Amino acid sequence: MRRTRMIGRVAALLAATCCLAAAPADSPVNVPEPDGLYAGPPKGYTPQTLQGAAVIDADTLAGLMAGPDKPVLIDVAAPDRKPSNFPEGRLWLPVHPSVPGAVWMPEAGAEPLAPAREALFYARVAELTGDDRAKPVVVFCHVECWGSWNAAKRLVRKGYTGVRWFPTGVEGWQEAHETANLRVDPAWAAGSEPQAGR
C-alpha cells in the first residue's frame, strides 16, 4: 500500500515537473481511463468515459429524478477541511450544498480506501438500492474530482449495471437547479475513522 502511494507520488511529481504541457491529464480532453482505480491527486481533469457506466449531465439527471424509477443519488465529495491552525473561537460553519435527496458519503472514492470503509460503502449502496444491482445509481462529487469516478467504478466492478457517473457534480447541478444542504450519511459517519492525509 505504502509502496503504491510512493510510486503514485513520484509519478505525480514527474508529471508536474517535466511534462506540464504534453501530459494528457493536463488537458480537459483526452484523459485516458486508468486501468484500475485512480490513485493520483483527487482534483484534476477526469476522463470523458467510464466503462460499464453511463456518463450523464444535469438535465439527464433531472429527467431521471422526475421519472418513475427514482435513482439512488450518491455524493462522495470531501467535506470542507477545517485548517488545523484555525483560530479557536472563530466562526467555522461549513455547509455542503448538493443534489436534493442525495446520500453523502464523503471520500468513498478515495484510493486507497480502508477495507472497512470500502465494505461499508458496498453495504450502504446495497441497502439503498434494495439489493437490486440494476437499480439506477448516480455517483457524483464536484467538477474535476476523481472521487466520483472511482466510486462509480467500484460499483461497476461490484456488478451494478445501472451506474450513472455525473462528472460535473454539484457545480453542474447548481447551474440550473436548487440545491439542498446535506449532512453526512449517519451510517457512514458512524463508521468513520480518520483517513490518512485527509
Add this chain to the structure above:
Amino acid sequence: MTHRIGNTVIALGVALATTALSGPFAPPARAAGASDTDQERAARWQEIAKSIFGDRQIAPTETLVKIDAPVRALDAALVPITLTMPDSAQIKAVSLIIDDNPAPYAAKFEFGPAADPAELKLRVRVNNYTDMHAVVETQDGKLYEAKQFVKASGGCSAPMGMSDEEAMKGMGDMRMKFADAQPGKPVEATLMVRHPNFSGMQMNQVTREFTPARYIDKLTVSAGDRTVFTMTGDISIASNPVINFAFKPDGKPLQVAASDNAGGRWQHSFTPPSPTN
C-alpha cells in the same frame, strides 16, 4: 473623482443588463421568499449574525451600504467586491460576511479620522453559491445590513497553481497606487500586498498535504498619526490582497502595518502625490 463616476456608470450598465435578462435566458426563478433554500439561507444568516453581533438589532438598509459583486464570478478564488457607503461621515465600521463560506466572517474594516469610506474594494474567495452581507456600524452605534447573492464555488480550496515556496516569495512586499489628488478632496489609493493568504483548505496537489492557513489577520493604514482604517482579515480574503480605499491627505506619508496569523510583521511607508489643479 472621475473614477467613481465611471464605476457608477458601469454598475448601472450591469443593473440594466441584469434586468434585461428575461425570457429564455432568465436565471432560474427563485420563488419570492418562499422556497426552502431561501428559508435555509435566512436561518443561516440569523445564526451567523447572532454569533458575530450578539443580540444587537440589525436594520436593513438600501442607502448606508451597498454591495457590488459579479452575479456570476469568473474566478471563485478572486471575486471582486465593492462596498459603497455614500454617507461616509456616518460610517464607523463595515463587516463583510460570506454566509456560505466555511469561515463566513471575511473581513472587518474600522475607519479612523483620516478615512473616507465612501467606497472600499477588495477581493475574496467564495466557496458556495451564497448570500453576502455587509453590515455597517454608524457613528451612533447602530447596525445596518445589505445583501447580495453571488454565484461562485470552490474558491476556498482552489490550489494556487504554484508551489507554496513560489507563492510565498516576497511575502509582505507592498505597493501603493494613488489616484490624482485635488486640493481639499479625499485621495483614492490602491494597496497591493504580496501574501499567499493560504486558506488552510488548499491541498498541495503534488505532496497531497494541506498547506497550513497563513493569512493577513491585521492591517492598519494611517496618515501620519491619524488612522485611515484597520482591517481584521480572514482566510476568505483572496491571495495577494488588493484593497482600494480613500483617505483625507494631510501631506504626511501613508503608513501600512500588516501582520499575519503566523507571526509575520511588515511595515511600509508611501508618499502620496501633492494636490494639483
